Amino acid sequence: MISSLKTNKKTRKAFSLGEVLVSAFVLTVGLTATTALIVGSISNSYDNREAVIASELAQEGVELVRNVRDQNFALEADGIPAGQGFAGFSAADKHCHMDANDTIFTCTPSQGTPGNSSNKYYLTVPDFPAIGQRYTHSSAPSRFARYIYIDYVAANQNARVVSYVFWDWTNPNAMPAYIPANGNTSSCTLVNKCVFSEAFFTKWQ
Numbered sequence: 197m198i199s200s201l202k203t204n205k206k207t208r209k210a211f212s213l214g215e216v217l218v219s220a221f222v223l224t225v226g227l228t229a230t231t232a233l234i235v236g237s238i239s240n241s242y243d244n245r246e247a248v249i250a251s252e253l254a255q256e257g258v259e260l261v262r263n264v265r266d267q268n269f270a271l272e273a274d275g276i277p278a279g280q281g282f283a284g285f286s287a288a289d290k291h292c293h294m295d296a297n298d299t300i301f302t303c304t305p306s307q308g309t310p311g312n313s314s315n316k317y318y319l320t321v322p323d324f325p326a327i328g329q330r331y332t333h334s335s336a337p338s339r340f341a342r343y344i345y346i347d348y349v350a351a352n353q354n355a356r357v358v359s360y361v362f363w364d365w366t367n368p369n370a371m372p373a374y375i376p377a378n379g380n381t382s383s384c385t386l387v388n389k390c391v392f393s394e395a396f397f398t399k400w401q
Contacts, residue, residue: 203290207267217329228364231321234254235240236271242263242282246339248338250340250361250362250363251361253331254331254342254393256296257359257360258393258394260294260295260296260298260396261294261346261355261359264294264299264300265355285348286303287349288303289303289306289346290346290377290379291303291305291307291343291344291345291377292304292343292344292346293315293317293333293343294333295330296329296330296331297332301344302314303346306377307343307371307377308371309370309371310337310343310365310368310370310371311335311336311337311368316333316334316335317342317343318334318335318336318337318338318340318368319331319332319333319342319361320336332358335368337365337366337367337368339363340363342359342360343362343375344356344357344358345358345359345379353399355396356394357394357395357396357397358392358393358394359392359393359394360375360377360381360384360390360392362388362390363389363390363394372388372390375390377391
């Protein structure tokens with residue numbers, strides 16, 4: 197009996213230091229990979245959220261211009277005055293911004309900068325979006341900025357409208373290089389944190 201106990205005692209083995217280190221290494225690698233996957237997933241979700249909001253704001257920019265065009269035609273139909281779609285719009289003033297509560301767009305002859313008081317391309321987040329408040333333009337740097345390019349041809353009363361929205365651009369004294377002043381859209385990409393919506397408005401009688 198005593199001999200048997202001694203034998204069992206001798207055959208019991210513990211983990212060696214090497215085995216413990218290998219197990220700890222495998223566990224660490226697994227946890228690191230899992231953590232990286234979770235962080236990457238959260239980051240991608242956040243980026244996708246920003247892109248969706250920016251896309252909606254870009255589309256809103258085009259729709260705001262369309263609303264002004266339609267309102268001008270309605271006024272023209274009523275005879276007050278001859279609206280022609282873009283009443284009072286100068287073909288030289290191509291660089292614009294507009295809010296949801298505006299009835300006209302504010303445009304300048306040069307693109308300017310996001311934080312300039314006459315440009316105000318930055319968009320402030322509404323305090324109470326649940327009750328219908330919208331983003332409004334501001335010269336103070338914020339998450340999103342919207343710049344509307346309107347290339348209006350007075351001869352045929354047609355216009356090309358491009359609504360750019362870019363985000364995480366915090367330099368109020370310079371426009372991003374990927375938003376040229378000629379309405380080109382090739383550099384406005386998700387990689388640059390930029391989206392755009394484009395429409396062509398023709399004379400509507």
